[in-house]
Amino acid sequence: MKDKRFKRILVTGATGFLGHHILPRLRETFEAEFVCVSSKDYDLLKPGTPEKMIRDVQPDCVVHLAAKSGGIVDNRNRPAQYYYDNIVFCTHVMHEAWRGGAKKFLALMGGCSYPGTATSPIDEDQMWNGLPQVDSLGYSIAKKMLLIQSWAYRKQYGFNAVTLIPGNLYGEWDNFNLEQAHVIPAMIRKYIEAKEAGRKEMTAFGTGRPTRDFVYAGDVAATIPWFLANYDSSDPVNISAGRRISIRELADTVKKVTGFPGEIVWDTTKPDGQIDKIFDVRRLHSLGLSCDTTLEAGLKRTAEWFVAARARGEARL
Ligand SMILES: NC(=O)c1ccc[n+]([C@@H]2O[C@H](COP(=O)([O-])OP(=O)(O)OC[C@H]3O[C@@H](n4cnc5c(N)ncnc54)[C@H](OP(=O)(O)O)[C@@H]3O)[C@@H](O)[C@H]2O)c1
Numbered sequence: 329m330k331d332k333r334f335k336r337i338l339v340t341g342a343t344g345f346l347g348h349h350i351l352p353r354l355r356e357t358f359e360a361e362f363v364c365v366s367s368k369d370y371d372l373l374k375p376g377t378p379e380k381m382i383r384d385v386q387p388d389c390v391v392h393l394a395a396k397s398g399g400i401v402d403n404r405n406r407p408a409q410y411y412y413d414n415i416v417f418c419t420h421v422m423h424e425a426w427r428g429g430a431k432k433f434l435a436l437m438g439g440c441s442y443p444g445t446a447t448s449p450i451d452e453d454q455m456w457n458g459l460p461q462v463d464s465l466g467y468s469i470a471k472k473m474l475l476i477q478s479w480a481y482r483k484q485y486g487f488n489a490v491t492l493i494p495g496n497l498y499g500e501w502d503n504f505n506l507e508q509a510h511v512i513p514a515m516i517r518k519y520i521e522a523k524e525a526g527r528k529e530m531t532a533f534g535t536g537r538p539t540r541d542f543v544y545a546g547d548v549a550a551t552i553p554w555f556l557a558n559y560d561s562s563d564p565v566n567i568s569a570g571r572r573i574s575i576r577e578l579a580d581t582v583k584k585v586t587g588f589p590g591e592i593v594w595d596t597t598k599p600d601g602q603i604d605k606i607f608d609v610r611r612l613h614s615l616g617l618s619c620d621t622t623l624e625a626g627l628k629r630t631a632e633w634f635v636a637a638r639a640r641g642e643a644r645l
Contacts, residue, residue: 475562
C-alpha cells in the first residue's frame with residue numbers, strides 16, 4: 329500500500345542529477361500526483377515565477393532540488409552568480425511554498441557549507457563554527473541559509489521545512505563535463521577515454537593519500553521518502569556513507585571498473601588539498617537509515633551508465 333499523506337508533490341530541479349534518482353523512489357512510496365518541473369517550465373530566477381509556480385500547482389509537498397551547482401574552477405570564477413542564483417531559488421521557493429499552504433518542504437544543501445576548518449568526522453553541530461572554504465563560498469553560504477530559513481519559518485509560522493546534507497555524491501546522471509564535474513565523474517570519463525585512445529598511463533595529482541567520503545546518489549535518494557514521511561525538524565542530517573576512501577583507492581577502483589589497462593602515475597609535485605573529509609553519520613543511523621552501496625558497486629553502475637548514456641547522446645558532457 330502506498331502512502332497517501334500528500335495529494336500533490338511538486339519536485340523542482342526534477343531533470344537534474346539527483347532528480348533522476350529521487351523521483352522513482354518518491355513515485356514508488358507515495359500515491360500522489362507528481363508535478364516535476366525544470367527551468368523550461370518555470371525559470372525560478374525570474375521575479376514572480378516561484379509565486380506563479382506554487383499558485384499553478386498548489387502542492388501540499390515541495391521537494392526543492394533546483395540549484396545552480398558547478399565545479400570548483402567555475403565556483404572560484406563566478407562566486408556572485410552562484411551566490412545570487414542559489415539564494416534566490418531557496419528563499420523564494422520556500423517562502424511561496426509556505427504562503428501557498430504546503431504541509432512539507434524538503435531541500436538539500438551540500439557538505440561544502442561546513443566550515444573549512446571542520447574536523448572529521450564532521451557532525452551537524454559543527455555547521456556554525458566558521459566560514460566554508462573560500463573556493464565555493466558564494467554557493468556554500470547561499471545554501472546554508474536554507475537552515476536559517478527553515479528554522480525561522482518553523483518557529484514563526486510552524487512551517488515544516490526540512491534541510492538535509494548529502495555528502496560527496498556520485499552516480500548515474502551526474503555531470504561529466506570536465507570543467508564542471510566533481511572528482512568521480514571526471515575520473516570515470518578520463519579513464520574511459522584513455523582506454524579508448526589506447527593510452528598507457530594516466531597521471532593523478534598528489535600522493536593519493538587524502539581521504540574522502542563518497543556516497544552513491546541512489547542511496548541518498550532512497551532515504552528521501554522516509555524524511556518526507558517521518559522527519560519534522562529543522563535540524564539538518566548528514567546523508568553519506570561515513571566511510572574513508574583514499575584518493576588512491578578511488579583511482580584504483582575507477583581503473584578496475586572502467587577496464588583501463590594502463591598505469592596510474594602519481595604526480596607528487598602537485599598539492600594534496602584537504603587531507604581528510606568524512607561526514608559523521610551517527611544522526612542518520614540513529615534514524616534507522618544508512619548508505620551502504622560499496623564504492624566498487626556504485627562506480628561500476630556509474631561507469632556503465634556513462635558509456636551507454638554517451639552513446640545515446642544523454643550524458644552531460
Ligand atoms: N550534485 C551534488 O554533488 C550535490 C551534493 C549535495 C547537495 N546537492 C544539492 O542537491 C540538489 C540537486 O542537485 P543536482 O546535482 O541534482 O543538480 P543539477 O543536476 O545541477 O540539476 C539542477 C536542476 O535545477 C534546475 N534549474 C537550474 N536553473 C534553474 C532555474 N533558473 N529555474 C528552475 N530550475 C532550474 C535544472 O533545470 P534544467 O534542467 O532546466 O536546467 C535542473 O533540473 C541541489 O539543491 C544541490 O545543491 C547536490
